[in-house]
Amino acid sequence: MSTQSCIIDRFEELAVLSEGDKRLLEGLEKDLRQYSAGQVLRSIGEKNPAFYTLRSGWACSVRLLPDGQRQILEIFVDGQIMGLAEVGSDQALTELVALTDIEACPFPADSLQQVFEESSLLTQLLFMSMARDQALLMERIMNIGRRKGVERLAHFLLELKIRKRCQEDSMELPLNQSIIGDALGMSSVHVSRSMSSLRKLGLLRTNGSHFSIVDMDETANFCGFCPKYLNARSTRH
Amino acid sequence: MSTQSCIIDRFEELAVLSEGDKRLLEGLEKDLRQYSAGQVLRSIGEKNPAFYTLRSGWACSVRLLPDGQRQILEIFVDGQIMGLAEVGSDQALTELVALTDIEACPFPADSLQQVFEESSLLTQLLFMSMARDQALLMERIMNIGRRKGVERLAHFLLELKIRKRCQEDSMELPLNQSIIGDALGMSSVHVSRSMSSLRKLGLLRTNGSHFSIVDMDETANFCGFCPKYLNARSTRH
DNA sequence: CGCCATCTTGAGGTCTATCAATTTCAGTGG
DNA sequence: CCACTGAAATTGATAGACCTCAAGATGGCG
Numbered sequence: 001m002s003t004q005s006c007i008i009d010r011f012e013e014l015a016v017l018s019e020g021d022k023r024l025l026e027g028l029e030k031d032l033r034q035y036s037a038g039q040v041l042r043s044i045g046e047k048n049p050a051f052y053t054l055r056s057g058w059a060c061s062v063r064l065l066p067d068g069q070r071q072i073l074e075i076f077v078d079g080q081i082m083g084l085a086e087v088g089s090d091q092a093l094t095e096l097v098a099l100t101d102i103e104a105c106p107f108p109a110d111s112l113q114q115v116f117e118e119s120s121l122l123t124q125l126l127f128m129s130m131a132r133d134q135a136l137l138m139e140r141i142m143n144i145g146r147r148k149g150v151e152r153l154a155h156f157l158l159e160l161k162i163r164k165r166c167q168e169d170s171m172e173l174p175l176n177q178s179i180i181g182d183a184l185g186m187s188s189v190h191v192s193r194s195m196s197s198l199r200k201l202g203l204l205r206t207n208g209s210h211f212s213i214v215d216m217d218e219t220a221n222f223c224g225f226c227p228k229y230l231n232a233r234s235t236r237h
Numbered sequence: 238m239s240t241q242s243c244i245i246d247r248f249e250e251l252a253v254l255s256e257g258d259k260r261l262l263e264g265l266e267k268d269l270r271q272y273s274a275g276q277v278l279r280s281i282g283e284k285n286p287a288f289y290t291l292r293s294g295w296a297c298s299v300r301l302l303p304d305g306q307r308q309i310l311e312i313f314v315d316g317q318i319m320g321l322a323e324v325g326s327d328q329a330l331t332e333l334v335a336l337t338d339i340e341a342c343p344f345p346a347d348s349l350q351q352v353f354e355e356s357s358l359l360t361q362l363l364f365m366s367m368a369r370d371q372a373l374l375m376e377r378i379m380n381i382g383r384r385k386g387v388e389r390l391a392h393f394l395l396e397l398k399i400r401k402r403c404q405e406d407s408m409e410l411p412l413n414q415s416i417i418g419d420a421l422g423m424s425s426v427h428v429s430r431s432m433s434s435l436r437k438l439g440l441l442r443t444n445g446s447h448f449s450i451v452d453m454d455e456t457a458n459f460c461g462f463c464p465k466y467l468n469a470r471s472t473r474h
Numbered sequence: 475c476g477c478c479a480t481c482t483t484g485a486g487g488t489c490t491a492t493c494a495a496t497t498t499c500a501g502t503g504g
Numbered sequence: 505c506c507a508c509t510g511a512a513a514t515t516g517a518t519a520g521a522c523c524t525c526a527a528g529a530t531g532g533c534g
Contacts, residue, residue, distance in 0.1 A: 131326065497512105
């Protein structure tokens with residue numbers, strides 16, 4: 001059975017928490033809130049930005065360009081910490097948006113300071129969380145900078161499947177092609193075409209908002225996917 | 238006058254360090270080493286990776302694709318901490334390479350643990366350093382994902398000029414066009430063409446390995462550059 | 475049934491990669 | 505002083521990847 005707190009669950013996979021550590025985390029993470037799809041949790045420029053844990057649903061961090069284009073920087077799934085990197089800065093650089101209805105829990109910015117002072121173990125775990133976020137960003141740079149559309153998309157889907165720890169064949173993807181395009185630096189039209197390419201190649205099957213990857217190894221090979229950067233505890237739970 | 242330690246210099250711009258903090262840092266950062274251009278400081282897969290401070294010269298973190306293409310993930314200039322995010326993980330995900338002759342100082346991985354335990358101020362500063370790295374990565378994703386070659390290049394040059402705190406008109410750029418291409422996700426040929434486009438537009442002047450941006454504001458406007466993410470202490474020292 | 479968002483498909487154009495040839499330029503040695 | 509060398513930069517031509525616009529198809533939902 002899981003606790004009330006998704007961050008404790010997540011951290012307990014990585015280390016043994018003392019009762020004091022758990023109390024500290026629980027004290028911080030008690031303000032659970034509901035946000036509906038499309039809602040903005042935190043705007044660009046917000047002063048003294050908080051960070052959030054995401055207990056259920058999907059969210060993302062976004063930036064807008066002057067000409068109206070969007071770039072999605074991170075996709076968040078349940079169990080992740082959102083906006084941790086921006087806590088230290090005086091204002092938020094990205095917008096946090098709910099992509100589905102979500103449950104999330106805001107942490108006031110200065111609670112981080114408290115953790116630093118009271119628990120070096122939790123500090124280390126937060127560091128690791130941030131390091132993983134950074135590894136995801138780097139992998140995305142690889143993806144956008146050096147792979148073509150079809151490969152990019154395949155890589156994206158594989159990453160999400162592993163990050164969601166999805167064991168079943170079929171997985172729900174509650175993101176429309178326009179959002180996928182904004183995440184991968186391509187147009188929604190090209191996402192559509194890349195989808196059908198993958199289908200024609202026999203690597204992908206789709207059904208409404210569900211997809212399944214026919215052969216994980218073959219697809220990983222096709223797009224150069226290597227899960228090491230995800231630091232996954234293992235694919236088979 | 239500056240101290241022996243570039244990391245102390247850097248941190249002292251952000252906060253007032255106690256004598257204990259300084260001693261702690263000095264104790265860690267005493268193993269200054271020389272590396273020559275092209276040398277690999279740390280390879281992919283290296284176990285229990287260290288991190289480094291860069292006192293002089295240019296370096297980068299790189300990844301190679303199976304087909305031989307390269308993607309440069311980060312460009313480092315003097316004063317930066319390199320590889321901080323990978324300290325927690327069991328193996329290094331990127332290669333650290335000297336782009337010029339450099340002076341750098343390796344920190345053993347477990348020294349981080351010591352900092353966490355002994356100084357919450359230093360912990361916070363390390364967090365901020367990592368957060369800034371992350372902001373750079375996000376801006377690069379914007380750049381690669383949503384801007385075209387000419388704009389990407391202009392943005393890249395502006396960023397470097399500010400990160401180097403260059404006050405003069407002309408700045409040295411010890412990176413060839415092939416490396417710039419690997420950083421921006423484009424071919425070296427296209428870098429060359431983008432360079433001449435910028436020259437023809439009257440935004441850029443080049444002279445050997447030196448460049449100068451004719452009108453910073455106009456160029457910033459041209460490529461959508463906004464220095465906020467650099468968290469610069471100010472452009473005019 | 476109609477409405478709306480999303481997805482698909484086609485056509486034409488722009489951006490960028492690749493290949494190859496040429497030029498530039500800083501060394502280097504005669 | 506000049507020729508030679510090799511790395512880097514430039515330039516042209518061609519092909520491929522991707523975008524944009526626009527029209528149609530699909531599918532959930534009141």
